Amino acid sequence: MGTATTLHFASLFTPDGWCRDARVTVADGLVSALAMDTPPQPEDERHAVGFPGMPNLHSHAFQRGMAGLAEHRGQGEDSFWTWREAMYRFVHALDPDTFEAIAALAYMEMLEAGFTRVGEFHYLHNAPDGGSYDNPARMAGALAAAAASTGQALTMLPVFYAQGGFGGITAGAQQRRFVTDPESYGRLLEGARAALAGLDDARLGIAPHSLRAVTPASLREVLALAPAVPVHIHIAEQEREVADCRDWSGARPVQWLMDNADVGADWCLVHATHVDRSELAAIARSKAVVGLCPITEANLGDGVFPAVEALGQGVRFGIGSDSNVRIDMTEELRLLEYGQRLIHRRRNCLAGSEGGSTGRVLFERALAGGQQALAAPSPLGLGSTADIVSLNADHPSLIGRSGDALLDGLMFAAGQGAIDCVWRRGIKWVEGGRHRNRDAIRARYRMTLEGLLA
Ligand code: NGQ
Numbered sequence: 001m002g003t004a005t006t007l008h009f010a011s012l013f014t015p016d017g018w019c020r021d022a023r024v025t026v027a028d029g030l031v032s033a034l035a036m037d038t039p040p041q042p043e044d045e046r047h048a049v050g051f052p053g054m055p056n057l058h059s060h061a062f063q064r065g066m067a068g069l070a071e072h073r074g075q076g077e078d079s080f081w082t083w084r085e086a087m088y089r090f091v092h093a094l095d096p097d098t099f100e101a102i103a104a105l106a107y108m109e110m111l112e113a114g115f116t117r118v119g120e121f122h123y124l125h126n127a128p129d130g131g132s133y134d135n136p137a138r139m140a141g142a143l144a145a146a147a148a149s150t151g152q153a154l155t156m157l158p159v160f161y162a163q164g165g166f167g168g169i170t171a172g173a174q175q176r177r178f179v180t181d182p183e184s185y186g187r188l189l190e191g192a193r194a195a196l197a198g199l200d201d202a203r204l205g206i207a208p209h210s211l212r213a214v215t216p217a218s219l220r221e222v223l224a225l226a227p228a229v230p231v232h233i234h235i236a237e238q239e240r241e242v243a244d245c246r247d248w249s250g251a252r253p254v255q256w257l258m259d260n261a262d263v264g265a266d267w268c269l270v271h272a273t274h275v276d277r278s279e280l281a282a283i284a285r286s287k288a289v290v291g292l293c294p295i296t297e298a299n300l301g302d303g304v305f306p307a308v309e310a311l312g313q314g315v316r317f318g319i320g321s322d323s324n325v326r327i328d329m330t331e332e333l334r335l336l337e338y339g340q341r342l343i344h345r346r347r348n349c350l351a352g353s354e355g356g357s358t359g360r361v362l363f364e365r366a367l368a369g370g371q372q373a374l375a376a377p378s379p380l381g382l383g384s385t386a387d388i389v390s391l392n393a394d395h396p397s398l399i400g401r402s403g404d405a406l407l408d409g410l411m412f413a414a415g416q417g418a419i420d421c422v423w424r425r426g427i428k429w430v431e432g433g434r435h436r437n438r439d440a441i442r443a444r445y446r447m448t449l450e451g452l453l454a
């Protein structure tokens with residue numbers, strides 16, 4: 001047993017609400033005692049405001065390396081689909097080493113942003129010629145290494161990708177690094193499990209890429225390979241995808257999924273942007289989590305998720321940084337609310353009942369949804385990993401605030417700049433807003449990008 005340390009927070013936000021004078025004792029990375037209304041003891045490390053780290057339920061870490069590189073007009077109209085072409089070109093150049101260097105930067109920035117677990121929707125499995133690496137989980141291993149060197153907790157979601165589009169269209173040359181069949185996918189899962197074996201708090205799930213990329217039969221086979229683990233899928237992100245799904249099946253994507261798979265609380269429907277009322281009701285009944293990625297959905301021109309209707313129906317949600325064009329927890333939640341304000345021309349759209357704080361509702365819902373979707377330990381529970389964020393209470397946008405007004409101030413005024421320390425499994429990886437390995441991780445990233453973009 002290592003020695004225990006105790007953190008004292010004048011204000012601590014927990015899933016049960018705000019607590020004053022909270023002492024959190026951490027032993028071997030886990031919360032071993034929690035006491036409220038207790039003044040600080042001389043040996044305590046003192047902080048003003050703390051809250052649980054936020055899960056980031058959807059990331060493609062490598063896309064951090066192309067952030068901002070697809071913001072100029074091409075020929076004709078730019079869209080999600082033209083962005084995807086640029087992404088495919090970038091992906092082609094990556095190898096295990098460059099992949100790891102980019103992921104390390106992304107995972108470090110996630111910690112600095114207050115994200116203490118990432119759901120990595122990982123599909124870059126194969127070598128550039130489309131053949132499997134000697135170890136089929138070679139690239140998954142690179143992600144595990146990035147998680148280890150940054151302290152980030154990882155829920156690895158190896159992706160199953162079988163076809164280029166609805167109706168059995170063969171995957172194109174640009175997609176060959178993603179493709180497996182159900183049998184080789186089974187080996188990949190085994191390899192990924194081995195890659196995670198030495199990593200603290202890692203979880204493994206599965207991820208059929210999208211209804212576009214799987215056949216009904218292969219989807220069933222893959223779901224049967226790994227029962228009782230998180231299942232993540234991209235769904236109904238683009239209007240063209242909805243139209244193609246209807247042409248193929250007669251049903252909208254979410255409707256098709258609900259009719260053809262046993263969608264329950266272990267599922268995460270990523271985006272689910274284009275859903276109608278009955279689809280929202282079905283998602284609510286299923287207890288599945290919707291994985292919202294507001295910054296990426298804005299960047300890619302996907303559309304706006306009907307969040308007011310969804311929350312009204314009791315749909316669960318979490319947030320993800322997806323393309324990692326920006327890595328900012330507060331910005332994701334703020335943009336989720338602002339999209340609704342712009343559409344409905346009202347304020348505090350997602351605050352719930354009268355008197356509700358928008359910052360608090362967004363924060364606590366995303367915390368619960370992210371935890372569920374990533375099979376994460378309960379935030380700040382006894383015996384859970386000590387994954388905690390503290391704020392710099394001297395930030396101008398936080399001065400004089402207490403309780404929910406701190407979350408409103410963080411989300412709408414201060415932004416990520418107010419984050420002071422981040423503990424992951426009891427280790428203070430971020431202090432004064434800086435990750436302890438920032439210089440080395442940035443230096444490696446710089447060399448990597450200079451090589452890739454040369
Ligand atoms: C992805 N990203 O897998 O990275 C996708 C693009 C696709 C988003 N959907 C590729 N945001 O969906 O076919």
Ligand code: ZN
Pocket residue numbers: 058060121234270322323
């Ligand atoms: Zn995605």
